[in-house]
Amino acid sequence: MSKNLVPYTWEQVEDDIRKAIWVAIEAIGIFTTNEAYSEMLGDENADEDTFDIKRHRIYSIVQRCYDYAYQLSGHELIEPEDWYEAEMLLNGGLPVYTHNQESPLMPSLDSPLRTVLETFFARYKMNVEGGGLNIKELSLLAGMTESVARASLSKEGFRLDGSELDAAEALRWLTKRRGFIPNRGDALDGQKKAIVEGLVYDQSMTFSEVISELSRRYCTDIFEFTQKMSDADREWVLAFFKGDKPDIRLDLLKTVAKELEAPEAMFVGRAVTHLLG
Structure with missing residues (x-):
């Protein structure tokens, strides 16, 4: 998956994790002994810039959430408990202010850490919980602002049920957003077909645009299934996805439709x- 669509580097998120841990420990330390305070940091001589953040559970939790939110290597390591841990980090009333320092977990801040957790929460909610998504969650997954997302939904005729868009409809809308990072691995089960169908049936897109989007999203799949073809057939398929217009080959179009789980009649x-044309 291209990291160009990931809004923050892991190093930026690590900086936020460090700040969040420091603020929480500084606040909680008021209620503990000096020994307990030092133990929380792991080193009595440590300061804000030197203590080991990897010894704290929040580090591994956020790392898994980051990989899952943006479907990076390691996305499959997500655990069911991470859903509840992320919700607690976002809404659990943790210490967020001390000594004139604000934690990146503060709800009023649009921090990399909160963005990662909220994006994870939205993707997991759609993929695993099957829940509807609100405007903010849709905008996070689509990589756009809330106002742009709201305008797009209205223009394309998507209707919210209360404040949320049904999970299936949310996926259908997201498939058309260039900023949406598709699911990978097991999280893709049952969704690749929905994504491809949404693109192929979308009459607001020219077929050239459909081909381009399929190629962008599934370039690895296309490469893999063309390796099983003869040289001539492979060249035809690759030319087709490059945007060229080779002679019509119904057999190859049907093969492509099957491999991409596209609705054959509409695709062909x-x-x-x-x-x-």
Whole structure:
């Protein structure tokens, strides 16, 4: 997955984790002994810039949330408990202010740490919990502002049920957003078909745009299944996805539709019209 779509580097998130831990320990330390305070930091001589953040559970929790939120290597390591831990970090009333320092977990801040946790929460909610997404959650997954997301939903005729968009409809809308990072691995089960169908049936997109989007999202899949083809067939498929218009090959169009889990009749029909144009 291209990291160009990931809004923050892991180093930026680590900086926020360090600040969040420091503020929490400084606040909680008021209620503990000096020995207990030092033990929380791990080193009585440590300061804000030197204590070991990896010894704290929040580090591994946020790391898994980060990988899952943006479907990076390690996304499959997410644990069911992380859903509850993320919710607690976001809404659990943790210490967020001390000695004129604000924790990145403070709700009023649009920090990298909160963005990661909220994006994880939204993706997990859609993928695993099957819950609807509100405007903010949709905007996070789509990589756009809330106002732009709201305008897009209205323009395309998507209707919210109360304050949320049904999970299936949310996925259908997200498939058309260039900033949306598709699911990988097990999280993709049952969703690749929905994504591809949403693109192929979308008459607001030209078929050239559909091909381009399929190529962008599934370049690895396309490369893998073309390796099983003859040289001539492989060249035809790769040219097709590059945007060229080779001679019509119904057999190969059907193969492509099958491999990408696209609705065959619609895909082949639109492809033929495109190639004849």
